[in-house]
């Protein structure tokens with residue numbers, strides 16, 4: 063019977079919910095019955111749980127991942143015209159807040175295998191006006207943080223990690239010390255958008271830091287620039303994680319490692335199927351970082367990824383292109399400094415990447431169907 067076949071999705075949030083439904087439903091109703099919708103006890107409890115999980119001194123919840131990046135940059139007292147280096151191959155939010163605050167986004171190319179910031183390119187982009195670097199832990203694994211932290215110390219730059227796609231990933235320093243993604247730079251920023259690895263049922267985000275002063279400042283900025291009610295010391299914003307979302311996130315945080323393991327298992331299945339195919343480049347792994355596979359992204363060689371996407375659609379298999387246009391070629395971010403060809407790796411990736419369904423509820427049966435359909439097209 064056709065209706066018994068579950069539609070394949072990029073992310074199966076309903077399937078994930080059904081496994082923890084009783085707990086989630088109760089948590090939501092408890093918040094409703096308490097009527098503590100804003101800054102209720104669940105927000106503080108989630109904050110404490112996440113601090114413990116990440117091994118970081120301060121978690122400051124806020125309304126979404128874009129706000130987290132903005133508040134982080136506001137707290138660092140960057141001035142209009144200051145340069146902030148980030149990746150050309152990323153979601154727009156990273157560069158958007160830089161531009162919004164009147165700072166100058168300085169884009170650099172990424173590595174062709176891991177898709178993270180190319181350290182040599184970062185070095186070349188540093189000028190006397192550079193104030194911060196924003197590495198993006200794209201698709202679920204960390205940028206080369208050891209090299210970046212050394213470089214930033216040398217040039218006295220701030221590092222703000224955009225870990226919206228990599229919460230829960232482990233980074234290992236050359237000396238063997240292991241830390242969580244987002245706790246390495248002065249500030250880490252994440253998003254709890256529903257489809258992210260730790261997603262709520264609406265919008266949410268957070269900043270992480272081990273610095274007491276920065277924590278205080280970010281908390282104040284997120285709350286209209288006040289630390290005492292109705293006394294506003296700095297210009298702030300209104301950016302809150304609401305109590306219902308915090309209650310949901312507390313429950314889902316307990317499953318985060320198991321969710322990462324499910325994504326890794328699905329990635330390993332794809333890897334095995336595609337590893338030696340002449341037209342497929344599978345996602346490269348950085349030796350210093352675990353990969354929590356927010357996305358499983360292939361680079362096609364000598365085949366049209368748009369046609370593959372269309373072919374998969376005829377088999378009711380969704381696929382996505384993250385991201386089709388490099389930042390430097392987006393209308394809003396055009397800059398005479400960056401012409402077509404300025405960032406060849408990113409331009410190549412934007413023309414040839416395709417992301418396959420990956421989530422916590424994927425079965426081998428569904429994956430076999432996806433693999434067979436991809437291979438059939440590339441025959």
Ligand SMILES: *Cc1c(COP(=O)(O)O)cnc(C)c1O
Nearest residue numbers: 126127128153155226227253255
């Ligand atoms: C999702 C995402 C953001 C923004 O998070 P929102 O909660 O949607 O504002 C920022 N950076 C990256 C890399 C993201 O994937």
